[in-house]
Amino acid sequence: MHNRRGFERDGAAPYVFLAPLLVLLAAFMIYPVVMNIITSFTEWKGYGPWKWIWLANYKTMIADEEFWTSIKNTALMVLYIPLSTIVTLLITAFLREGIRGWKVYRAILYIPNLLGYVLMGVIFSIYLRDDGVLNMAIKRLTGSTIHFLITPVLAINAVGFLLVVFLHLGFGLIYFLAAMNGIDKSIYEAALIDGAGFWRTLFKVSIPSIRFSVEFWVVFSFIEVFARMFSFIHTLTQGGPGYSTFTLEYGIFIQAFSKFKVGYSSAWSVVLFLFCAMISIAQIRLMKRRDE
Amino acid sequence: MKKVSPFSPTARILVQIVMIILVVASLLPLYNVISASLKSIDEYPTNPVLLPKAPIFDNYKYAAFAGHLIRFTVNSLIYVPVGVALYVVICLMAGYAFGKMRFAFRRSIFLLVLFMSIFPQLLLATQVSKLISLMHLTNTGLGVILSWVAYFSPFGTYIMTTYFADMPYELVEAARIDGASQVRILVSIMAPLALPMIATIAIIGFQSMWNELPFSMLILQQESLRTVTLGIAVLRGEYGLRVPILSAALVIAMIVPLLIFLLFQRYITLGVTAGAMKG
Incomplete structure (x- = not known):
């Protein structure tokens, strides 16, 4: 949006062009968010009349162990973001060196992104079962079984590793490869002449040159963690065992659609909304910085 | 993609090995699902890992x-x-x-x-x-x-x-x-x-x-x-x-x-x- 030429306006035309979008957003985004804030002060089953209870939902929430588990789990997902960033950058750097078969590797690692969270969630729910291929192999090697989806601490870490690191790898490879291909080739040649090895080239040339892409990647990962995890959790663990794989998003779903405490779930939604607002501010600041 | 590279021939082989392990690991869940889909309900519990003895299409x-x-x-x-x-x-x-x-x-x-x-x-x-x-x-x-x-x-x-x-x-x-x-x-x-x-x-x-x-x-x-x-x-x-x-x-x-x-x-x-x- 750099084309600020004079002050002459285009009259009504822009609003006509924007009308379909803005009508849809008003109905399906702004209205729901405003209603969420209002219903967070009520006791409401999702139908029928509601009762104003003001801050009671928030008080319940602060005392609710499920809520704090959700926050903790969401934070744990965030801790996987650095690992995901490093692993993705490292493998991108491998592929960038033009090792044989790099295109095939890139395509295969992209498959999870094609199949989407629902299919991948169900696929891993089969693969990680006690009688799945992975556990059969582990049993052959060690004689014991690892209950990935039954032991709470393993289940939540499986969700974190799979969603944040594994499922985004293929996407990140394409993204970072495109970014690294935009780097001036002569910089790499100069580094090579200086005798820089693989690691020095990666940390002194590649990563600094695509700094903005890396920062956008981190913002993107935050969005995924806070706002895009529902489908994967719902199909992999369904929040379980117990509520050990609840995230904020999943908690909202359970409160609203399985316990029918819609008013209470709205209080959780307001918390999630505040987190999203912070991510959005980070995103906008980053864009401003890049444009300068 | 590139002619010059900071990789030594040994490093190249190591990287290939890492990539192959990674790709195989990411294909295993798919293998699990595809092979299971070709096994009968009776065969799967006794043979969850290997290929089906005789693939069947009843599940499909x-x-x-x-x-x-x-x-x-x-x-x-x-x-x-x-x-x-x-x-x-x-x-x-x-x-x-x-x-x-x-x-x-x-x-x-x-x-x-x-x-x-x-x-x-x-x-x-x-x-x-x-x-x-x-x-x-x-x-x-x-x-x-x-x-x-x-x-x-x-x-x-x-x-x-x-x-x-x-x-x-x-x-x-x-x-x-x-x-x-x-x-x-x-x-x-x-x-x-x-x-x-x-x-x-x-x-x-x-x-x-x-x-x-x-x-x-x-x-x-x-x-x-x-x-x-x-x-x-x-x-x-x-x-x-x-x-x-x-x-x-x-x-x-x-x-x-x-x-x-x-x-x-x-x-x-x-x-x-x-x-x-x-x-």
Whole structure:
């Protein structure tokens, strides 16, 4: 949006062009968010009349162990973001060196992104079962079984590793490869002449040159963690065992659609909304910085 | 790709080994599902790992018909293209307005749209399903399509906006001097120039809608209307459903996404770089 030429306006035309979008957003985004804030002060089953209870939902929430588990789990997902960033950058750097078969590797690692969270969630729910291929192999090697989806601490870490690191790898490879291909080739040649090895080239040339892409990647990962995890959790663990794989998003779903405490779930939604607002501010600041 | 490289021959071999391990590890879950889908319900518990002794296709027959996977796929193939068409038109118009037109509050409205592009669906789900039911669109394709188009448009609009904003303004200026209306400029000059990006957002929209779960789950409660993604999610929750049958259903559900990949790989690659906020 750099084309600020004079002050002459285009009259009504822009609003006509924007009308379909803005009508849809008003109905399906702004209205729901405003209603969420209002219903967070009520006791409401999702139908029928509601009762104003003001801050009671928030008080319940602060005392609710499920809520704090959700926050903790969401934070744990965030801790996987650095690992995901490093692993993705490292493998991108491998592929960038033009090792044989790099295109095939890139395509295969992209498959999870094609199949989407629902299919991948169900696929891993089969693969990680006690009688799945992975556990059969582990049993052959060690004689014991690892209950990935039954032991709470393993289940939540499986969700974190799979969603944040594994499922985004293929996407990140394409993204970072495109970014690294935009780097001036002569910089790499100069580094090579200086005798820089693989690691020095990666940390002194590649990563600094695509700094903005890396920062956008981190913002993107935050969005995924806070706002895009529902489908994967719902199909992999369904929040379980117990509520050990609840995230904020999943908690909202359970409160609203399985316990029918819609008013209470709205209080959780307001918390999630505040987190999203912070991510959005980070995103906008980053864009401003890049444009300068 | 490159002639010179900081890798020694030994390092090259090590990297190859790492990559092969990684790729094999990422294919194993798929192998698990595909091989299970070809085993009988009696064979799977005794032979979960190795290839089936004699592959059978009963699970596919069951998943396709009794499990309604064919019907669900057809449903998706109806809803999603209609949704994508609407989505493309809306994003194109809005992207052009934000990228190339001048009006009051342009930047504020644009930032609001950008903000909405990251909203979690669960934040909206209760009210969206209530709204759809108020419009008497529960259990209709139109209901789910509207919810998808509304939810995914901010992101598509964002991509179209950055694309149009980077186009030279002289194109618009010249057309306006010739007296062309804004609609004509968009339809006959800008849209044809933006075709690769339109194809890209169409693919992004297709994948997003195809894989969408929460809204379709709330809006399409009647079994015969389910999308393929919703159908799989419901099957997963069905108590006591055997792994071979669920696996066959999964394989059937993979067909369309994989076909899309084979046909439109170029636009998927473009979509990743455009979609990830062009760093």
